[in-house]
Amino acid sequence: MLELEEYLIAHTDPEPAYLAAINRTTHLKVLNPRMLSGHLQGRVLAMLSQMMQPRSILEIGTFTGYSALCLAEGLAAGGRIHTIEADDELEELIAANLQLSPFAGQVVVHIGDAKQLIPRIEEVFDLVFIDGDKREYQQYLELVLPKVRKGGIILADNTLWDGKVLVGQGSKDPQTAAIMEFNNRLSADERVDKVMLPLRDGLTMIRKR
Ligand SMILES: C[S@@+](CC[C@H](N)C(=O)[O-])C[C@H]1O[C@@H](n2cnc3c(N)ncnc32)[C@H](O)[C@@H]1O
Numbered sequence: 001m002l003e004l005e006e007y008l009i010a011h012t013d014p015e016p017a018y019l020a021a022i023n024r025t026t027h028l029k030v031l032n033p034r035m036l037s038g039h040l041q042g043r044v045l046a047m048l049s050q051m052m053q054p055r056s057i058l059e060i061g062t063f064t065g066y067s068a069l070c071l072a073e074g075l076a077a078g079g080r081i082h083t084i085e086a087d088d089e090l091e092e093l094i095a096a097n098l099q100l101s102p103f104a105g106q107v108v109v110h111i112g113d114a115k116q117l118i119p120r121i122e123e124v125f126d127l128v129f130i131d132g133d134k135r136e137y138q139q140y141l142e143l144v145l146p147k148v149r150k151g152g153i154i155l156a157d158n159t160l161w162d163g164k165v166l167v168g169q170g171s172k173d174p175q176t177a178a179i180m181e182f183n184n185r186l187s188a189d190e191r192v193d194k195v196m197l198p199l200r201d202g203l204t205m206i207r208k209r
Helices: 003-010 017-029 038-052 066-072 088-099 114-120 134-147 161-167 174-187
Strands: 056-060 080-085 107-111 125-130 148-157 192-197 203-208
Touching: 003 038, 017 038, 017 066, 017 088, 038 066, 038 125, 038 148, 038 203, 056 066, 056 114, 056 134, 066 080, 066 088, 066 107, 066 125, 080 088, 080 114, 088 107, 114 134, 125 134, 134 148, 134 174, 161 174, 174 192, 174 203
Parallel strands: 056 080, 056 125, 080 107, 125 148
Antiparallel strands: 148 203, 192 203
């Protein structure tokens, strides 16, 4: 871990024990455990959610449930988080992980492609976390924006993509090219306010006007 990240974590609240357990089992059992938000970003997601006290949250890309449970910490009484995961092999682990937390009853897991499922979820969202396939971010944004209330917040993860967005337009890697295109289009998008933060792998905060 980088020295700066160690210092930030040392001066940030600890993860709840169930999240530390999910982090450990994800590293032991699942491919690409680095996809999990982790301690520092998890506490940022929890803090933002607590500040908003949303009634309805949507997450695209559940993975092992870590970030969904961080976002759930801020839900208003009776509120719910819908989270969508395309990989059905993760379904059992997600269900088991949710049960470790106090929020299992407030998390609705949808297994399938977010592009198909988002139009079928009839909710107005206060908060959305986009963390699915990097090549699909623009499609997710177009699908969720009409379902977000005015003033609602969309968070997009990995918008620095390991710093590869800085290499310029020559990039042939489709993920990098798509994230660069998403960032460029978003910066000129007058439907929303936006600010890009250099947190972990880049977190962009988007507010619907
Ligand atoms: C970076 S991981 C999510 C990490 C998780 N949000 C966290 O912070 O712990 C991305 C997840 O999105 C899922 N995914 C990719 N494309 C998707 C799609 N079209 N619909 C739903 N999930 C998708 C992947 O299977 C993967 O589990």
